[in-house]
Amino acid sequence: MNLKACIPLGTFLLASALFACHQAAPKEEQQQSAATVALQAPYSQVFYDSLQVTMQAYYQLSAAFVKADSTAATAAGAALKQHVDSLPVHTLQMDSSHLGNITGITGSISAELTGLAGEAGLEGKRASFQMVSDMLFDLLKSTGLKGQTIYHQYCPMAFEDKGAYWLSDKAEIQNPYFGHKMLSCGETRDTLIYK
Template sequence: MNFRSGVPVGTLCIVAALFGCQPSPTKSGEEAAAKPAASLQAPYSQQYYDSLQLVMQAYYQLSDALVKADSLAANTAAASLKLHMDSLPVNTLQMDSSHLSIITGTTGSISAELAGFEGEQDLEGKRSSFQMVSDMLFDLVKNTGLKGKTVYHQYCPMAFDDKGAYWLSDKPDILNPYFGNKMLHCGETKDTLSYQ
């Protein structure tokens, strides 16, 4: 390959990286997905939702620590999140045993992932663990609801070498925990869950 043919290819790669996170001009379908059609039901006990709210607050602290690339704060938030997850009163959920078994399995998996979080040596490993926790926590919230709260399911298409990754937020603003200051606002809200 000579220099002349290499320059346009290199330029294209740089342009693709810069614009990879830019929202597309045709967003009608995305905007519809990001806006809830109506409030969803959260039919379980207030005790469960009070405890789940503590879980979510610890999760949002973990996300904020990763946005700031603060490994020590992330470890502290992950430990708090694990503590709240372990004390989540899933036994108060009035649901059939097979559904309850799925919920219990999800909470156990989240707790197990958080147990190894501090052992991750670098931010990349912590962010990978955070991604798994985010996906499982979203499933938990979708299955039980979160009374009186709105959860924004956000997505960065460039995370983990363009494999993409989701996270949860309590606000519509994009603050990317996978890149932090490198690409702070890279991403979009894919889904909004609003519970009454």
């Protein structure tokens, strides 16, 4: 192949690559803007009022772990269990399969909170907290929480570098797995914004 033929071919390939990069940018921008769009929370206000109180109890439990206060964590876990047990899931108007899934999640959260109360040490309680956090996130993704923003945060070093998630109503990191030892260790992995 001679040099005169290679130059136009090289120019064409360079132009194609630049065009492809410019085409990809709007898709990335669309994905980023889609991530900040408010999600729907379509169920009754009665349910959301109860779920909001439940989340406040969860945030108190998280705060007890941030302070490494085992006694406060036990008390906050008991309060959270009471609120989870009284969630009015019967007000959710959805198909029976979906409702069964929600009921299963709330039952599992309640059982894990019973386990949390039975744990003697702070690390055992934190392991139960991790399970509660994961299940509560699944519940929130299924039902939403009208008018609220939930930050799904992650600590990669928790549980001997296995990593663990928790939920927060603030973007600021307050790590419940290490408390004051590594208070700001972690990152927000997901944000759920409901209207």
